[in-house]
Amino acid sequence: MTQKTISLNENSYKILKKLKKKNESYSDLIIRLCNLQDPSLNDPLLEYSGIFSEDEDLWEKIEEAINNHRNSHLTSEIQ
Amino acid sequence: MYLLDTNIIIGILKLKQEFVKKYKEISLKSQPIYLTTYSLSEIYLGFHNPEFKQSFPKKVKIQVNLFNKMVKNLEAQKRIISLGVEDAKILGKLLYSLKAKGNPIPLIDALLGAISISRKMTLITTDKAHFKALKAIENTLKVEFW
Numbered sequence: 388m389t390q391k392t393i394s395l396n397e398n399s400y401k402i403l404k405k406l407k408k409k410n411e412s413y414s415d416l417i418i419r420l421c422n423l424q425d426p427s428l429n430d431p432l433l434e435y436s437g438i439f440s441e442d443e444d445l446w447e448k449i450e451e452a453i454n455n456h457r458n459s460h461l462t463s464e465i466q
Numbered sequence: 467m468y469l470l471d472t473n474i475i476i477g478i479l480k481l482k483q484e485f486v487k488k489y490k491e492i493s494l495k496s497q498p499i500y501l502t503t504y505s506l507s508e509i510y511l512g513f514h515n516p517e518f519k520q521s522f523p524k525k526v527k528i529q530v531n532l533f534n535k536m537v538k539n540l541e542a543q544k545r546i547i548s549l550g551v552e553d554a555k556i557l558g559k560l561l562y563s564l565k566a567k568g569n570p571i572p573l574i575d576a577l578l579g580a581i582s583i584s585r586k587m588t589l590i591t592t593d594k595a596h597f598k599a600l601k602a603i604e605n606t607l608k609v610e611f612w
Binding site: 433434439440441446448452453456460462463 | 472473475476478479480481486489490493494499501508509511512515517518522525529532533535536539540543560561564565570571572573574575576
């Protein structure tokens with residue numbers, strides 16, 4: 388993985404150092420803090436949102452088929 | 467905590483803006499947001515749709531690959547759940563009540579309802595009819611309709 392260098396002032400560094408857990412890298416710490424601020428940043432569902440968007444009409448039909456399948460297995464079938 | 471029904475997951479993957487916006491809002495309110503293996507199986511069923519599979523085989527392969535990657539990441543975050551022992555106890559009660567009332571609903575709806583009740587999650591769905599019926603039987607079910 389490529390590395391990027393960022394500069395911090397002394398105060399920011401001290402704060403990060405205080406927040407860093409044992410065995411946690413500064414990269415992991417920054418990701419953890421960003422996730423606390425905005426959990427959607429590390430959300431696979433949002434990361435992959437849109438993978439079905441190109442075939443929206445087709446997925447409408449597929450959804451209908453899924454619904455029909457769901458509606459064909461009712462709780463009343465269980466004795 | 468929230469639990470997403472299949473229709474919501476598909477809506478987000480279709481980039482339905484209304485769902486994406488609401489999802490971002492709840493993400494900030496409450497984490498984590500869960501999915502069930504039952505929803506995943508329904509979406510995998512969708513990939514086997516003959517029209518889709520035969521007309522766009524390459525596209526299906528790409529979508530399945532991307533979906534698998536998403537599932538793997540969600541699994542790593544422990545956000546994919548299925549029926550556990552405590553959920554099964556609730557499910558049994560629901561199945562009995564539904565039968566007694568003569569009001570059958572889809573089995574997957576009952577599974578999602580039982581997990582939501584047992585784990586005190588709010589279920590998010592578009593299916594008003596069945597989950598209103600379930601809530602009428604078990605008032606502790608927390609459900610939000612998008």
